Amino acid sequence: MTPHTTHAPPAATPFDGAATFGTPLRQPDTGSPRIMTGRAWWLVVLNLVIPGSAQVLAGNRRLGRFGLGATLLLWTLLVIALVLWFAARAFLLTMATNIIVLWAVQLLALAYAVLWLVLTVDALRLARIVRAAPGARPLIAGFTVLSLLVTVGGAAYLGYLTGVGRDAIASLFGDGHIAEPVDGRYNIMLLGGDAGPDRLGLRPDSISLVSVDAETGASTLIGIPRNLYNAPFSDDSPLWGPFPTGYDCGDDCLISYLYMYGEEHPDLYPDAADRGSTPGVEAMRDAVEGVTGLTVQYAVLIDMQGFAQLVDALGGVTIDVATPLQLGVNGQPAIGVIEAGRQHMDGATALWYARSRYNTTDFDRMERQRQVQEAILAQADPANVLSKFQAVASAGVQVVKTDIPQPMLGRFVELAQKSREQPVTELDLVPPTIDNVMPDFDVAHSLVADAVAPREQEQ
Known part of the structure; x- marks a missing residue:
């Protein structure tokens, strides 16, 4: 068994x-x-x-x-x-x-x-x-x-x-007008509003125009100095009446002062609010169109006082500083310095880097402001924005004002994705190319036309 x-x-x-x-x-x-x-x-x-x-x-x-x-x-x-x-x-x-x-x-x-x-x-x-x-x-x-x-x-x-x-x-974003591309392009004016406690009213400290090819997303960034004189207007602009030969009323007629002029004369743009805009923005729009020769469909106003919040929400920005930059205002002692080299900046530092007036020109500041803009775009990749979405959204609401309507967002988001894959063409309408005191706007229009001309795509 x-x-x-x-x-x-x-x-x-x-x-x-x-x-x-x-x-x-x-x-x-x-x-x-x-x-x-x-x-x-x-x-x-x-x-x-x-x-x-x-x-x-x-x-x-x-x-x-x-x-x-x-x-x-x-x-x-x-x-x-x-x-x-x-x-x-x-x-x-x-x-x-x-x-x-x-x-x-x-x-x-x-x-x-x-x-x-x-x-x-x-x-x-x-x-x-x-x-x-x-x-x-x-x-x-x-x-x-x-x-x-x-x-x-x-x-x-x-x-x-x-x-x-x-x-x-x-x-x-409101329910504003839906604009079609003009000559195959969308042109968006970017204003950096500088309305600090030491300033009387708001004057755009930074004026740029982003021109984007509506098909390819190829972008051109045009910088306009805030101290440009004699900005011209088309004959259908409300500003043609008081300034038929351009904004040429003397030292108080820098292009950046047009914002306050528009705000002080709201009767010139009675339908601005219905368009999701303001008289000041509309006055700047007419001036930028006159300077560049391009039709501006939309505008974005960024409050520089709250700008630091957006940078902090994104986790800071990294910028290659060419030379040491002293921080402060001309005529007063410097309050600090940003050393040369690759620097990761928080919001307050980035704001100083963009705005410092100590021993520097407006044209130098334009270049630094562009560096900050490009650093923000590099930091604003989808993964980073999603991980900090609440802070970025909250900062954006407080910092940004725009007349871009909700129905255009999908199209612009798609174009922004395409733009990130291509180099940005840059054009600054500054001396010696364009004299800011006695500007030749025919030359400016020609330079802008060449900068926004379609470029052959690399195979």
């Missing part, structure tokens, strides 16, 4: 036993820790991968079918978004910046957070981990908590970020 040998059952492992589906998930052998351990792992993993499947296999089939339907809907929406990203990116980005769509996305995200919470808690109940092997119980419970963080936490955070973005868009 062959002696009978008893073998110990193998140790329970994830997906063992019940994973064969030989033992039904719905009616398992509850007396077997090995089978119940495998069953528990299957249910909690399936709940994470295909929400609703755990209930269909082992619980309330009606709840499971609802969960599976919601999962299928989510997958379908993601596939549609992926297809649109490659086939109709401008349309997708326009939808993604639409207030109503963002409301829907936020509500949908919160609904999925609630649904996944219910499904995950129910899947843990169905798993009956008290019947599983003692060593597996904390692992299964820990995996379930991790699932809650990934699904419920992720959906809730997406809903929160969507709400922040929606509020920022609603605050920054």
